[in-house]
Amino acid sequence: MGITLRAFIRKELVQTLRDTRRRVLLFGAPVIQLTIFGLALSTEIKNIRLAVFSRPDDAMFLRLAERFYASGWFVPAVRGPGDDPMELIASGGADAALIAPAEGLRRSAERGSGKMQLLVDASNASKARAVEAYSKSVISEAALREYGTPLRTPVRFDVRVLYNPAMRSSLYLVPGVMGMLVCLITIILTAMSLAREREVGTFETIVSAPLSDLEVLLGKTVPYVILGLLDAALVVGAGYMIFGVPVRGPLWQLALASMVFVVATVAIGTFVSTVSRNQQQAMLGGFIFLFPAMLMSGIMYPVENMPGAMIAAAYLDPLMYFVRLLRNIMLKGGAPGVFWTDVGAMALMALASAGLAYRRFRRTLN
Secondary structure: OOHHHHHHHHHHHHHHHHOHHHHHHHHHHHHHHHHHHHHHOOOOOOOEEEEEEOOOOOHHHHHHHHHHHHOOOEEEOOOOOOOOHHHHHHOOOOOEEEEOOOOOHHHHHHHOOOEEEEEEEOOOHHHHHHHHHHHHHHHHHHHHHHHOOOOOOOOEEEEEEEOOOOOOHHHHHHHHHHHHHHHHHHHHHHHHHHHHHHHHOOHHHHHOOOOOHHHHHHHHHHHHHHHHHHHHHHHHHHHHHHHOOOOOOOHHHHHHHHHHHHHHHHHHHHHHHHOOOOHHHHHHHHHHHHHHHHHOOOOOOOHHHOOHHHHHHHOOOHHHHHHHHHHHHHHHOOOHHHHHHHHHHHHHHHHHHHHHHHHHHHHHHO
């Protein structure tokens, strides 16, 4: 290796490692993301929210419900005294509902007739299959203890899947990919916009124009909000035309949720651009946010599978709320309680991100 080449390599290393931000990106970000990925990724289906509906004096059925919760797969769903099983699942309050025979499980078993019913939210097909398999395993074990055989039970067990009877995985995955694409496009494009102006030397020309700080910031972000909304409409149309993903909820809910989410992601991208000196840093900063956001959004793995600390962090992820809204509006019809709660959370994140971006932008100008 020649002296000139060694000197050039040494210069590049020194120049790269001299910048504190690059050192953080090179050595800090991989460790942080590896930790997040290792904690967040899990293919095991657990913490399934199960609601039990029975008569208060049906002791045999209540013992069966306790077996479900003791299995480690199910947790009690939060429900009110007058909740309807269908409405509880539609609103996202439960993943499944176990309904006892009307006359009670013991009396039905003694007569050799009757039917227990399990309602399963099949918008996530893989999770629905796991719920069905776990439930049959628990009931077979209970039948073995009560009757000495898991194959002959006096009460029939009926499973009914909701919202995705064919259990097509695409109906669950495509809305998540839609949210991921909109997030990716808006954050990366916005993050690189101001960095590009600063890098090519045109930022000073923009600042010298007779515009206020807010007007300059709006001029750089509003176009990306419009582009993000066009992308959101495009991916929803593509999901419907190509994959057959239905839109069962009102379109105004879909439009409002998309607008709030795009404003939040554009604000995040703008903040990233204000702390970046060039396009390379802006792109890396955008991806540092994007990778954890995607993994903690529930696109590929249920948020309920994560440890408690990771679940708390996931509630600070706007993509999680948007993906949950897309699936609820497109597959379940858009439950009002879920819609306004998640839109409100995204709106708060949009306001906070926009405030941080504006404050940092003004500091950059000064």
